[in-house]
Amino acid sequence: MAGTVTEKILSRHILEGEPVTGQEVALRIDNTLTQDATGTMAYLQFEAIGIDRIKTQFSVSFVDHNTLQTDFKNADDHLYLQSVAKRYGIYFSRPGNGICHQVFLERFARPGNTLIGSDSHTPTAGGIGCFAMGSGGLDVACAMAGAPFRIKYPKIVGIKLTGRLNDWVSAKDVILEVLRRVDVKGNVGKVFEYFGEGVKTLSVPDRATITNMGTETGCTTSIFPSDEITREFLKAQGREEDWQLIIPDEDATYDEIIEINLSGIEPMVALPHSPGNVRRVRDVGPVRVDQVCIGSCTNSSLRDLMMVAAILEGRSISEDLHLTISPGSRQVVDHLVSSGGYANLVRAGARILENSCGPCIGMGSAPRSGGVSVRTFNRNFEGRSGTKDAMVYLVSPETAAATAINGYLTDPRDLGEAPKIMMPEKFQVNDNMIIKPLPEEEAREVEIVRGPNIKPLPSFEPVGDVLAGKVLIKVGDNITTDHIMPAGAKILPLRSNIPEISKHVFEAVDPSFYEKARSWGGGFIVGGENYGQGSSREHAALAPKYLGVKAVVVKSFARIHLANLINFGIVPLTFRNPGDYDRISEGDELEITIGDLSGGCSLTNRTTGEVIELEHTLSAMDAEILKAGGKLPWIKKHI
Numbered sequence: 168m169a170g171t172v173t174e175k176i177l178s179r180h181i182l183e184g185e186p187v188t189g190q191e192v193a194l195r196i197d198n199t200l201t202q203d204a205t206g207t208m209a210y211l212q213f214e215a216i217g218i219d220r221i222k223t224q225f226s227v228s229f230v231d232h233n234t235l236q237t238d239f240k241n242a243d244d245h246l247y248l249q250s251v252a253k254r255y256g257i258y259f260s261r262p263g264n265g266i267c268h269q270v271f272l273e274r275f276a277r278p279g280n281t282l283i284g285s286d287s288h289t290p291t292a293g294g295i296g297c298f299a300m301g302s303g304g305l306d307v308a309c310a311m312a313g314a315p316f317r318i319k320y321p322k323i324v325g326i327k328l329t330g331r332l333n334d335w336v337s338a339k340d341v342i343l344e345v346l347r348r349v350d351v352k353g354n355v356g357k358v359f360e361y362f363g364e365g366v367k368t369l370s371v372p373d374r375a376t377i378t379n380m381g382t383e384t385g386c387t388t389s390i391f392p393s394d395e396i397t398r399e400f401l402k403a404q405g406r407e408e409d410w411q412l413i414i415p416d417e418d419a420t421y422d423e424i425i426e427i428n429l430s431g432i433e434p435m436v437a438l439p440h441s442p443g444n445v446r447r448v449r450d451v452g453p454v455r456v457d458q459v460c461i462g463s464c465t466n467s468s469l470r471d472l473m474m475v476a477a478i479l480e481g482r483s484i485s486e487d488l489h490l491t492i493s494p495g496s497r498q499v500v501d502h503l504v505s506s507g508g509y510a511n512l513v514r515a516g517a518r519i520l521e522n523s524c525g526p527c528i529g530m531g532s533a534p535r536s537g538g539v540s541v542r543t544f545n546r547n548f549e550g551r552s553g554t555k556d557a558m559v560y561l562v563s564p565e566t567a568a569a570t571a572i573n574g575y576l577t578d579p580r581d582l583g584e585a586p587k588i589m590m591p592e593k594f595q596v597n598d599n600m601i602i603k604p605l606p607e608e609e610a611r612e613v614e615i616v617r618g619p620n621i622k623p624l625p626s627f628e629p630v631g632d633v634l635a636g637k638v639l640i641k642v643g644d645n646i647t648t649d650h651i652m653p654a655g656a657k658i659l660p661l662r663s664n665i666p667e668i669s670k671h672v673f674e675a676v677d678p679s680f681y682e683k684a685r686s687w688g689g690g691f692i693v694g695g696e697n698y699g700q701g702s703s704r705e706h707a708a709l710a711p712k713y714l715g716v717k718a719v720v721v722k723s724f725a726r727i728h729l730a731n732l733i734n735f736g737i738v739p740l741t742f743r744n745p746g747d748y749d750r751i752s753e754g755d756e757l758e759i760t761i762g763d764l765s766g767g768c769s770l771t772n773r774t775t776g777e778v779i780e781l782e783h784t785l786s787a788m789d790a791e792i793l794k795a796g797g798k799l800p801w802i803k804k805h806i
């Protein structure tokens with residue numbers, strides 16, 4: 168049978184279920200990745216499952232989110248992660264080695280494999296032809312323990328690329344164009360698979376920029392074929408043996424096709440506060456800018472930073488703004504240094520930060536109050552930069568560099584002739600910042616180090632048939648996990664400590680949420696469309712659960728957050744009639760009869776006396792997991 172890349176990879180990994188769109192399939196998972204901010208929970212859960220060694224082909228633990236080490240907490244977390252990796256046979260990428268997705272692409276990702284990662288931008292590896300998905304940490308823990316990962320068999324959307332990008336236009340503009348067309352909601356359950364002649368004009372890091380930010384559409388993942396260009400990239404990384412050809416058959420069919428002519432794309436920008444709010448840079452005009460930040464897992468590859476270095480060569484940044492650069496990996500820095508690019512950046516006035524997530528997750532470099540920040544990142548949600556009233560614009564490295572020179576949002580084509588950059592034939596391969604797994608016997612002897620900030624996992628009661636309580640908060644559409652469980656320098660160090668981090672739930676939306684949840688004995692969350700978009704952080708489910716949230720009732724959910732709610736025993740429900748959203752207010756007393764969750768549920772609003780019909784998309788297994796009080800107690804019984 169003719170197949171797409173997605174069909175070919177999935178058919179080799181389906182353990183249960185039929186490849187029918189919308190039906191649940193269980194997938195064998197070859198690899199996993201974690202990062203520090205979600206990793207500590209994932210490994211505490213893995214330990215709780217009680218397996219002696221990971222069962223994946225290989226798994227990697229990265230430290231890249233929280234590298235500030237403002238006190239013992241963070242340093243303790245890193246040590247825990249390093250010792251746990253040693254104990255269970257996991258690769259450990261040390262802090263300073265780079266951003267998880269960039270390093271995974273360079274050193275680990277394999278075409279044709281399946282990967283899940285406790286970070287929503289795990290689809291970056293789709294740029295190399297790996298079927299890579301973001302998930303909660305508990306799902307990663309289960310995959311490391313050998314359990315399959317369940318998804319709804321996706322609808323395969325083919326994105327047909329023709330033509331070739333013009334000078335000054337790059338992969339970021341392509342994904343911004345995709346986001347302009349499909350927006351951040353309405354894409355749950357889809358895979359965006361790129362095909363067509365235009366694919367050949369994009370390098371692996373270009374493709375990875377596109378699959379990385381594909382996450383912002385809310386899709387399951389995005390993927391490119393594995394072709395000769397992929398082989399060249401792997402060869403340059405000294406791992407050609409990891410390559411295999413995976414291209415769609417001539418007569419492969421897609422459920423839907425979107426055509427994009429690369430030659431027609433112009434420099435694009437996502438305006439505050441949504442990655443889907445996309446315009447042409449030229450149409451937005453010369454907005455005054457206070458800060459430019461270059462980096463993040465979307466745009467920190469060698470290609471991107473060499474381009475920035477070439478644009479800045481012999482120039483100075485505007486005196487009215489700051490420019491920060493966070494390289495994606497140590498390999499990138501190594502090349503920047505040896506090629507002279509690093510000196511161009513420094514001489515132009517860039518502040519070069521660590522090889523980590525940095526400002527992207529609010530770890531420093533917050534803009535001034537009311538400031539404008541132009542970033543090459545993938546998210547511009549309100550407050551995520553660390554400054555609530557900052558205005559964040561998302562652009563390509565070319566647009567960011569041009570803006571840094573002029574001090575206002577600039578279409579890079581205004582700079583004249585585009586520089587030409589050359590990529591090395593062979594990358595500098597040096598894996599001394601990656602600690603390899605120990606042999607099984609030796610690994611058993613390793614002692615796991617737990618600092619005082621690493622608190623035991625909370626455990627929860629099974630969910631009953633009738634849920635009663637008050638509406639703790641009512642929110643609108645597109646609520647992100649950054650709204651539910653903020654990150655940043657103050658809160659990230661608490662990721663291993665649920666009692667402490669739970670004090671910050673919905674902090675920026677309603678500072679009284681925590682007190683209310685405590686004094687009302689928990690209750691419900693009511694929301695609109697695309698609830699829980701963004702990050703994979705399970706803390707956005709775990710911390711509300713700890714505060715007694717019983718169910719979340721919304722118009723629609725984002726995929727990863729929906730899975731996280733189930734994993735931690737919060738019942739995810741949707742309105743049968745979306746208009747019923749208006750019939751519930753904050754503070755209303757609700758009673759929801761869920762029964763055994765085999766059918767719909769009804770909600771009685773005790774405050775108004777009205778009855779509202781609710782629905783869910785839970786499988787029989789999801790219902791079992793919920794009823795058991797979450798996935799951890801459930802998996803312990805099943806492994």
Ligand code: MIC
Nearest residue numbers: 204205286287288702703704
């Ligand atoms: C993000 O970009 O929001 C993060 C921080 O990388 C998250 C993971 C986390 O919250 O730790 C993600 O994208 O999943």
Ligand code: SF4
Nearest residue numbers: 288463464524527528
């Ligand atoms: Fe890190 Fe930002 Fe990428 Fe998240 S989006 S993994 S915070 S660089």
